Amino acid sequence: MQSILCLLFLIMFGVSALAANEFTDIDLDKMMSQSSQKNSRPVVIYSWSPHMSLSVRGLNEIQQYCQKKNQILVVVLDPDANLSVASEVAAKNKWPLQFLIINKSKKLISRGARIHYPSYNLISQGSFASRLLPGYKNEQQLDDFQRKYLK
Numbered sequence: 001m002q003s004i005l006c007l008l009f010l011i012m013f014g015v016s017a018l019a020a021n022e023f024t025d026i027d028l029d030k031m032m033s034q035s036s037q038k039n040s041r042p043v044v045i046y047s048w049s050p051h052m053s054l055s056v057r058g059l060n061e062i063q064q065y066c067q068k069k070n071q072i073l074v075v076v077l078d079p080d081a082n083l084s085v086a087s088e089v090a091a092k093n094k095w096p097l098q099f100l101i102i103n104k105s106k107k108l109i110s111r112g113a114r115i116h117y118p119s120y121n122l123i124s125q126g127s128f129a130s131r132l133l134p135g136y137k138n139e140q141q142l143d144d145f146q147r148k149y150l151k
Contacts, residue, residue, distance in 0.1 A: 022104040023076045023102065023103050023105055023108075024105055027105065028108065031123060033126065035123050035126055036125060036127075040125075042123065044062065044072070044073050044074070044122060044123075045113075045121040046062050047113045047117060047118060047119045048078065049077070050078075050088075051082070051085065052117040054136035055117040055118040056089055059118070060093060065142055069146075076108070076113070077103060081102075087100060111132045113132065115134060119132055120133040120145075124149075124150055124151075129149045
């Protein structure tokens with residue numbers, strides 16, 4: 001059903017309507033502030049590109065991982081990605097439209113979020129809890145990484 005809605009949205013408004021959906025430093029700062037609240041959950045920011053097959057595979061897996069670990073998942077799209085291709089990939093995988101939000105955060109980009117797709121940023125207690133983690137990671141690798149940085 002979500003894929004049908006996504007396609008209907010794209011037909012009605014065109015791919016260019018998605019360009020207004022950007023993840024900026026303002027969004028990142030709000031997220032950091034919220035994560036500093038008592039009893040807040042860790043946040044995983046997953047940067048993906050539709051042009052990297054492991055990035056697509058990893059997005060399916062990180063959704064399940066964050067749900068299992070009770071973590072917040074924020075998905076941002078490669079700013080150089082072809083929006084038509086990204087929309088097709090999202091529809092095929094039945095992903096919500098928010099997975100097409102373009103990464104325009106200078107802070108994430110300066111941390112290396114555009115060097116490789118996928119990449120993971122971990123936020124906890126109001127700040128980045130770790131360095132950027134580039135490349136596809138399976139569940140065990142994510143567990144090892146998080147054990148090292150989450151307290």
